[in-house]
Structures are given as C-alpha cells and as structure tokens.
Amino acid sequence: MSAKSITSLDRLTDVTARSILVNISQRVRKQIHQIVLPLLGMIVLWQLAAMYVSDPMTLPTPMATFEQTYLLATTPDFRGLTALDHLRYTFVRAIVVSVIALSIATVFGVLMTTNKSFEEGLSNVLPFAMTVPTVVIILLSMIWFNFGERAVIFATVIAATPFGIINMWQGAKDIDVDLITMAHSFDASTAMVWRHIYIPHLLPYLFGSYRYILGMVWKIVILAEVFGIENGFGAMFRYYFQMGELVVMLGYLMLFVAVVLIIEYAVLKPLEEYLFRWRG
C-alpha cells in the first residue's frame, strides 16, 4: 500500500470519528427530548394527581412509591425473599419460556415457509388458537399440572407460541429469493448459500421474533404467577392486592416496568441495531 493511500485512510478514520461524536451528541439530545422529558412529565402529573387525591391508600405519591420499591428490593419479606429474589424467579421463568417458544416458533415458522401444506393448514388453524384467552389456558394448566412451576411454564409456552409462529412466518416470508438465485448463478455451494444468505437473513428475524416473544412472555408469566404459585412478581401482586396494600403493589410495578423497559430498549434493541447494522 502506498504512503498516500495510508494518509487518506487516516483522514477517513478521523472524519468517521468526528461524525460518530456528532452523531452521539445528536442522539443524546434526541433521547432527552423523547425519553427523559416525557418521563419527568409523567412523574409530575402523577405527583399532581396524588396531591389532588391526597389519600395514599388510593394514590401514593411517586416518591413514596419509589421509596417502597427501594425498601422491597433491600429488605426480605415474610418468606425471606427481597423483590430482587422475586424478580429473579420471574426473570428465569420468562427466559426459559421465551427460549422454548422461540425454538418451537422457529421450527414451525420455517416449515411454513418451505412447505405449502403446512402453511395452509397452520395459517388457518393458528388464528383460532389465538382466540383462546390466556387466562383460560392458565387456569386449565394450573389444574392439569397441579399449581406449580411446570404449570406456569406450560401455560405461558402454550399462550405465546402461536403468536411467535405467526411472527416468525411473516418475517421468513420476506427472504430475498433473488439473492438465492444470484448465488446459484455463481455456482455457490449449498454451504455457502446457507452461510452467506440464509443465516444472515434469518438471524435478524430470529432476533426480532425473540424480542417480540419476550415482550409478551413477561406479562403472561405475571398473569400465571397470580394463580397458585408462591414466588415471582405475579404472586406478589396478588398477595398485596388481597392485603389491600396499593403502595406495595405499585412499588413492585415500578420495578417491573423499569426492568422490562431497560431490557427491551437499553439492551436488546441497541444490540439488535448493532448486530444488524448492515440493514441500514
């Protein structure tokens, strides 16, 4: 490589670095406008509403609620578990269920794109599976599996998977057939076609579907935990609901919302954008 091209490369990286800096400061400004300000606005509105109601049993102030969250996270409850322990239970269930649901959805999603009969059969029957109310699935599964861990997992998998399959199928349908034809025209081997076309194309959908599945699994796990299990966020919601402790319930809710939103928008989404930046 000649000296001249090295300097131009240097300049190029320099320019790139500067544009990244500009980019970052623009992003920070945008995020202040789109995230920080609206959140502050919501808290202010909440505070005003709480002051207007002026009854902590009906609507506690944001500060009281956040304090409650802190207390719950640091001190063990009557079962000797902190809110973080319950979070761990719910979290592990959600991860296990979402991985199982994604695996099933991937198998069926790919089968549907590659096999016409499968596509026709499932695309007509799945909508019916989707009309089954989640709460009915949960109650039945509780009875069938004797109100335990397995009941929660089974119910959530059954409730989430049909939606996951449809999502996978719709993503996989968009795979660019032209690229495959192109690859064959260059006599690319099957291994090369898989490595350079199928997998890079499927991965974003897989990732996107995972995000989508996890997004709904959280809430189904919570609902399942409400019925007949002793730990996890859902069980806590039910317990403090029956005790009439709105502040504690909201304390749990704030922790839940924060964790889900952080995983969703501060971890998975940026990771997705980074991994699949070629999609522009």
Next chain:
Amino acid sequence: MSTYDLAGGSPRQRIVTAIFNPTILTLIGFLVIWEIAAMSFSPRDLPGLVQLAELTFTVVSGGDRYYFPEHAWITFQRIGIAFVITMVIGVTVGIAMGYGVIERYMTTPVMVVLTFPSVVWAFIAVMWFGLTTYLVMVFVIVVIVAPYVIVNVWKGAESIDHDLLEMADAFDASTAMKWRHIYIPFLMPFLFSSGRLAIALSWKLSLVAEIFGASSGIGYVINIYYEAVRADMIIAWSVPIMLLMFGIERVLKRVENNYFEWRPELDDVTSEVQSG
C-alpha cells in the same frame, strides 16, 4: 365441463381433495390428539369430545347451576360499552396526534403504560372502585386497549398522502369533500383493523377483570369452577364465546376484504398483540 375447472373431476375425487385439504387435516389431527389425551385423563380434567359437546350444550341452553345466558349477556354489555369508549378515545386522540407535534413526546409514555400487566390494572381498578357491575371491567379494557388503538390510528393519520390533498386543492375541492373522499377513506382501514383488535383483546381482558372485580359474568363463573378444580366446566364455559368471537372475527375480516376491494393487501394487526 370447462378446462379451467381445476377443482373438477368426479364427485368422489372432489370429496377426496376436500378431506385432504391441509386445514381440515390439521383440524382433524388436533381433535384426534385431544380425544387420545382425554382417554388418559379424568373426564373432570379433560373431557372427551362427545362429553365436551354435551357439557357445552347443557351450559349454553341454561341447564347449568349458573345460568349462562344471563352471565354471557352481562359480559357482552361490558365489552360493548368498553368498545365504544375505547374507539372514541382512540380515534380522537390518534387523529389529534397524527396532526400535532405532541407525537414525539407521547412515544415513551405509551410504551411505559403498555408494559403494565393487565392483571395489575385489574387489581388497581378493584382497589379503587370495589366490586362493580360495569366500572372495573370497562376501566381495565379501555386503559389497556385504547393505547393500541391510538397508536394504530395515529400511524394512519400520519401517513395521509399530501399529494392527494394538493390534487384536491388544484381542483378547488371543499374541506367537506376532502374529509369525505380523502381523509376518511384513508383512515378507514386503520379504524377497521383497530376495531377488530379492540374486540379480540377486550373479551379476553374482561375475563381477567371479571375474575377479580365482579360477581357476575363469564369470568366470574370460570373462576368459581377454577376454585372447584373443574377443568371440564372451565372449557365448557369458554368454548361458546370463543367460537362466537372467532366467528365475529372472521366475518369482520370478510367484510373488511370486501369493503377495501381497492386495496391489494392489508397488514393484520390482530395477530400481533397478546393480551397478557
């Protein structure tokens, strides 16, 4: 017989192709699995197909301990009231957002509210309002479904084709004409799909809310049978409305496809939202 008639052939052949239709096969497969599973369970946990049909018939005809028509009717009223309120709020706010600047400030709050599990809303509503005939159910449905409708209508309002409005100006069309021929037809598909989504979600949500916040309605009865550990009755009470809701959904889809004849294909939003 014309040469284009692909489904042609002798009547016997036609019956054979009809049976080997993938949809029917999948359905038959599902029923067979159900029947086999039912053999190894107690009928109270998983009734066989015939037993289930009998049970369902008893329930629907009002022969059960709880009078189905009455409970179903009150559940329908709740869904109906909530549906109307949800659509009114969703459409007004959605259109306002589509034409305003508040949009960029609304995304985060909508995201936060959508993260609340439905059951927590039901708990909050019961703590606020106690056991009620309508209020808790209607509140839960409106609070959860309205954001989806708002977002959906807002997307529609935002994507209005300004070239067409310019064209209308070039022909001196009045504001009334612009609404009638451009804004409303443009928003129609979004309203329709929002409506379908609202119906699909709201009946599932009303069950959750009825379990904790009412002393009548299908959800209330289902919870009683849950506490009595009677899976067969839970199924028998939910099958009729499930079939009905599925039927309504299909009919609306058909109507939608006819109504939007001009449109080649429409995204199906109802398949994207789970009610958890």
Next chain:
Amino acid sequence: MSLKFENIRKTFTEENGNEFVVLDDISFDVNDGEFVSIMGPSGCGKSTFLNMLAGILPVDSGEIWYQGSAVSPADLPSAYIFQESRVLNWRTVGENIKFALKAQGIPEAEHEERITSTLEMVGLENERDNYPLRLSGGMRQRVGIARALSVDPSILLMDEPFSSLDELTARQLREDVLELWQETDKTIIFVTHDVSEAVFLSDRVFFFDTRGQIFNRAEITHERPREPDDPELLETEAELMETFFDHMTAIQ
C-alpha cells in the same frame, strides 16, 4: 394574446431565514390553443410555476392576464395533470372523475355525460367501475388525464406527466395527448426536463435556469404530425442542448 404572465416572482424562506429566489421576473405570453413547454434542470422552479398557476402555491408578485383582464390563478379555467397520477385508490375510475366534477361545482346532470365522454377520449371506457390499483401505471395516468379533461378547462397544466412511465408507454401517451389537443383546441402548458419530449410536443419551449429566469425562448417550427426519431427534430434538440450547456457554464 390570450394568456400573459408579467414579472412573476416567487421566493421561499429557508429554515435559517435566508431568502431563496425560485422564480425571478418571469414574463411570457401563450396563445389560445398553443402547446407550450417549460424546460429546465431540476430546481429551476418549473414545477413551482405550475403549482402557482393551479392555485396550490400563492404568487408573491407579478400579474397574470387572461383574455385581456388581470386575473388571479383561481380564476384561470385550468386543470392539472400531475407527475404521479394522484388518483384516489379507494374510488373507482368513474368516481375519481366525479370527484373533480363535484369539486368544480359542475351540475350533477352533466356528470354522466362528461364521465362517459372523457373516458372514451382516453380509451378507458371499459374500466369505469374498476379500481385504480388494478390498472397499469399508464392507464392510471390516463385516469388523471380524463379527470382533468372532464372539467372542460381551456388550459391544461401538465407537470412531467410521463416521466414515471416506461418509454414505450410514454410514447403512446404523448401521441394520444397530441391528438386530444388537436381535437379539443386546448392551451397546454407542459413542464418537462426532457428536451426531446419538449421538441416533439411543443409549438414553443421556454428554458428556465437555476436562478429562476428564462434564458431561451425557442420556436419549434417543424410540421405536424412529427415522428419521435425524425433526424430534423434530433438536430433541433442538439442545438437547444448546446445553448443550454453554454448558458449553464456562463452563469456559474
């Protein structure tokens, strides 16, 4: 002298507050039944000029005269044919034309007759109850033409109506438009960036430059009917392009 533009000027204010001249002192006349093209590079304000005539954009200063009296763009008996067809996809072909008729306040009793006759003129009499998305791009553009013709304007404004079509379809439509023009005696103001299109269609071509001024007024005297690939037309095109490039280099 039926239509006359005097010192038409249009400026836009940029986001940073700078004034930006789009059209500067445009003056020219158009005779009744004449086919006039406005030709120029992108950003020369040719579409802006047409949008002002259609009443979509306000005129900053200058005067428009029609049949001897000063008028505002709203008073011009004109109809617009857009670059993209801009039809209402949710209305049938017939209803799309009805839209224009109603907007222009044409009495209900005439609608039927006008819809039938204009659809016949553009060769779409069989597509009246069809929806636009089921038609080809060329046919949709014909719907746009029929819609404009239906209000029976004396002046047709056309903004690069064929530029988004494939060349074969565009050629067919150009010939059809010439035929319609000769049958109906309309005045046509046609905006294009394609010099061969301008030469093939027009009686006169006005060249706009990027400063928003007219720098060349060319009369195309070739006999009609013209052939698209006629060497004489090609020669005229070459000459016009020559002056165009000379001018563009000169003003830079």
